Amino acid sequence: MGSQLDLRTVLKDGTEVPIEISLSPVETEGGTMVCAAIRDIRDHQKAVVAVREAQSKAESALAAKSRFLATASHDLRQPLQSLAMLTEALLLKIEDPELADLVERQSVSLENMRSLLNSLLDISKLDAGAVNVEIEDVDLLKIIEDVCLGYQAEAEVKGLKLLVEVQNRVVRSDRNLLQQILQNLIGNAIRYTKKGNINVISNIVGDDIQIEVQDTGVGIPEDQLPHIFDEFYQIGRNPQEGSVGLGLGLAIACRIAEKLNSRIEVQSKVGKGSTFSFKLPLNHILLPKKQMPKIESPAPLRESKAVFLVDDDPAVLKSTRFRLSLQNGLEIFTASSPKEADELLDQIAPRKPDIILTDYHLGTEKNGVDIIQDIRKRTGSSIPAILLSGDTAIDVEELKRDDINVIFKPNHGSELVDAILRILAS
Known part of the structure; x- marks a missing residue:
């Protein structure tokens, strides 16, 4: 029995x-x-076998898609990285106003392409189930400040004020996914706001904290509110505008919020603006108040600094070297493999690199993190380092604990130069 x-x-x-x-x-x-x-039970067993086979095929297809996305994320960003570096270098070298205008237009197109590529890869990863959620204690204000700092320049160009009024609290969330939600919501607010403010505020609601992104933009007609989180849906799209996007930002933010067991809500009035909000569970730890840091231009270098640059892609290596060499005070040394990096260290000895700049994927058993650790070990010095990566799945926080800065590809040459100068200054 x-x-x-x-x-x-x-x-x-x-x-x-x-x-x-x-x-x-x-x-x-x-x-x-x-x-x-x-x-x-012959028919039942056949059905069970069929279901298992279908499940196995689905898991194999999902794994294959995840591998493709990881490869595509890196390989598609490499040529864009090279183009971005060369374009910015050209802008610095060209004196003819007409040619400068043409290259500036090319630069804008590249920026649009970068934004579209990131959106497509993000939505594909979500569809493939290739996004892992790791819940931990997160300093909410620090995350919001970091995101806003990244958008301050864009807001200032449009004459917008980007204001933060957020309690300094700890929330339970996934650090990277939370940052991605905020990037999409704040970026969307700046895109649809011509004048006024973008406010990021928070309110305690029971055991949760509600984060709101408010804008004074064009607003959303009531009949369109049910559709704004659909893929490729855009409100009042004007093809004549330089940056129109794909209409994926809100769709991505919505899906990520669902993975965090949250939900994005919206209130809007045409001509008045919109407010997007979502809630996160609080860890009832009170942090001391702090002010949002101001962006200050890095100080010029007083003496020559050696930049140790490693990348296995010849085009990216050459274009990055060319762009960085235009910055006064930077002396660039390049290698395309771990072996060349070892040989280069011997060549420049007893001089040590002042900063290491390396790609993450190097087409060998060793990656960029290994290169940084090897150089630090050989020189006996904790040399500051920047890891360049097209792979957004790497653990940024863990690398920060190893004193390794991360900049994702493709990026602006000026962004890279500023990061180098700030690190060297500190």
Whole structure:
């Protein structure tokens, strides 16, 4: 009774088939008897096998898609990285105003391409289930400040004020996914706001904290509100504008919020602006108040600094070297493999690199992190380092603990130069 056994029986024609027998005790006047129900389970077993095979194929397809996305994320960003570096270097070298205008237009197109590529890869990763969620204690204000600092220049170009009024609290969330939600919401607010402010505020709601991104933009018609989180849906798209996007930012933010067991809500009035909000669970730890840091231009270098640059892509290596060499005070040394990096260290000895700049994927068993650790070990010095990567799945926080800065590809040459100067200054 109650045992699960693998049972078979033989039919009259001699065929052996799998069966299932259910036994139940029945009390009668003559005593206890057993009622037996015997079922032929051939069709059931075939269905089980079919489901398992389908599940196995689906898992294989998902794994293949994840591998493709990881490769595409890196390989598609490499040529864009090279183009971005060369374009910015050209802008610095060209003196003819007409040619400078043409190259500036090319630069804008490249920036649009970068934004579109990132959006497509993000939505593909979400579709493929290739996004892992790691819940931890997160300093909410620090995350919001970092995101806003990244958008301050863009806001200032449009004459917008980017204001933060957020409690300094700890939330339970995934650090990288939370940052991505904020980037999409703030970037969307700046895109659809021509004048006024972008406010990021927070309110305590029970055991949660509600984060709001408010803008004074064009607003959303009521009949379009149900569709704004759909993929490729854009409100009042003007093809004549330089940057129109794909209409994926809100769709990505919405899906990420769902992975964090949250939900993005929106309130909007045409001509007045919009407010996007979502909630996160609080860890009831109070942090000291702090002010949002101001962006200050890095100080010029007083003496020559050696930049140790490693990248296995010849085009990216050459274009990055060319762009960095235009910055006064930087002397660039390049290598295209771990072996060349070792040889280069011997060549420049006893001089040590002042900063290491390396790609993450180098087409060898060793990656960029290994290169940084090897150089630090060989020189006996904790040399500051920047890891360049097209792979957005790397653990940025863990690398920060190893004193390794991360900049994702493709990036602006000026962004890279500023990061180098800030690190050297500190």
